[in-house]
Amino acid sequence: xxxxxxxxxxxxxxxxxxxxxxxxxxxxxxxxxxxxxxxxxxxxxxxxxxxxxxxxxxxxxxxxxxxxxxxxxxxxxxxxxxxxxxxxxxxxxxxxxxxxxxxxxxxxxxxxxxxxxxxxxxxxxxxxxxxxxxxxxxxxxxxxxxxxxxxxxxxxxxxxxxxxxxxxxxxxxxxxxxxxxxxxxxxxxxxxxxxxxxxxxxxxxxxxxxxxxxxxxxxxxxxxxxxxxxxxxxxxxxxxxxxxxxxxxxxxxxxxxxxxxxxxxxxxxxxxxxxxxxxxxxxxxxxxxxxxxxxxxxxxxxxxxxxxxxxxxxxxxxxxxxxxxxxxxxxxxxxxxxxxxxxxxxxxxxxxxxxxxxxxxxxx
Ligand code: EPS
Numbered sequence: 173x174x175x176x177x178x179x180x181x182x183x184x185x186x187x188x189x190x191x192x193x194x195x196x197x198x199x200x201x202x203x204x205x206x207x208x209x210x211x212x213x214x215x216x217x218x219x220x221x222x223x224x225x226x227x228x229x230x231x232x233x234x235x236x237x238x239x240x241x242x243x244x245x246x247x248x249x250x251x252x253x254x255x256x257x258x259x260x261x262x263x264x265x266x267x268x269x270x271x272x273x274x275x276x277x278x279x280x281x282x283x284x285x286x287x288x289x290x291x292x293x294x295x296x297x298x299x300x301x302x303x304x305x306x307x308x309x310x311x312x313x314x315x316x317x318x319x320x321x322x323x324x325x326x327x328x329x330x331x332x333x334x335x336x337x338x339x340x341x342x343x344x345x346x347x348x349x350x351x352x353x354x355x356x357x358x359x360x361x362x363x364x365x366x367x368x369x370x371x372x373x374x375x376x377x378x379x380x381x382x383x384x385x386x387x388x389x390x391x392x393x394x395x396x397x398x399x400x401x402x403x404x405x406x407x408x409x410x411x412x413x414x415x416x417x418x419x420x421x422x423x424x425x426x427x428x429x430x431x432x433x434x435x436x437x438x439x440x441x442x443x444x445x446x447x448x449x450x451x452x453x454x455x456x457x458x459x460x461x462x463x464x465x466x467x468x469x470x471x472x473x474x475x476x477x478x479x480x481x482x483x484x485x486x487x488x489x490x491x492x493x494x495x496x497x498x499x500x501x502x503x504x505x506x507x508x509x510x511x512x513x514x515x516x517x518x519x520x521x522x523x524x525x526x527x528x529x530x531x532x533x534x535x536x
Contacts, residue, residue, distance in 0.1 A: 190299030266492030310508020379499020399453025420448020
């Protein structure tokens with residue numbers, strides 16, 4: 173009945189709670205011979221970590237990766253890879269005041285309704301801390317895709333609250349140079365100012381993160397229930413706080429005429445990419461494009477109405493070290509989820525069709 177495993181051939185099971193002793197994952201199905209080094213995984217984890225700037229939670233976790241199995245002499249052996257990260261900076265007393273209350277907009281309520289019991293410390297399993305293991309497993313998938321197919325996966329912050337980053341000005345090479353993963357250098361000061369004001373106000377805000385995978389071969393994806401876009405959407409929706417996923421033109425497709433939406437084909441390649449690189453659930457050889465909406469976080473110090481576990485009305489105030497915008501550090505998570513989906517589908521494609529089925533991306 174549990175649902176903590178993701179992927180069919182590159183299969184990742186995560187475990188652990190935010191305030192438990194550790195979080196971890198078991199990766200089954202990774203091909204042998206892939207270089208796996210803890211410091212390389214940690215470099216990806218550092219991009220996602222809390223406390224990198226004043227705009228995120230100030231919890232300071234070392235996120236040191238212990239490789240427990242599946243790797244010998246820094247190389248995968250084909251056996252299950254187990255990764256463990258010990259939690260070192262949880263402050264559970266921050267949660268004692270709300271142990272018997274439900275944060276409006278949070279999984280507190282539904283976990284309690286479903287299981288009749290919940291680990292209230294840091295939201296337990298529903299905490300964004302779980303995404304650490306997605307990024308760790310995603311680092312392995314990213315390396316595999318880069319080595320085998322030269323696939324590059326890059327995400328960026330496309331919008332934070334009302335502030336949009338101008339797509340025309342996007343320079344993905346600078347995305348890692350600022351704490352927002354913003355591709356527009358002129359926008360960073362405005363984002364800083366907006367976040368400083370928001371933090372002072374005590375409120376939170378949502379964000380949009382876009383992601384692009386380049387050099388993806390045509391042929392990945394299994395109609396009809398294992399379509400590539402089905403699995404990308406499911407992967408993204410499984411990230412904490414995600415409320416929407418668009419592929420390619422997404423909801424803009426509603427108002428586009430067919431003559432505009434169709435991506436015309438010439439011997440030199442497609443003339444546009446409204447499909448987001450996926451046709452009929454199968455990669456077309458174009459870049460894969462997805463856009464993900466994150467809701468505002470629900471741990472707020474501003475008082476709100478709620479009920480306690482006896483159903484009595486009460487007021488809630490959440491104190492502690494929280495993210496006013498979880499989308500700020502979501503870019504590496506989105507990249508990791510896309511990497512895992514693509515690696516899983518590449519292994520599935522090879523298993524069913526062999527290498528003949530993979531057509532190199534002659535057209536973009
Ligand atoms: C989180 C709340 C904060 C964040 C945490 C996610 O944790 P806590 O208040 O329990 O210390 O710091 O993020 C992480 C620890 C992390 O590594 O991402 C939440 O409610 O989701």
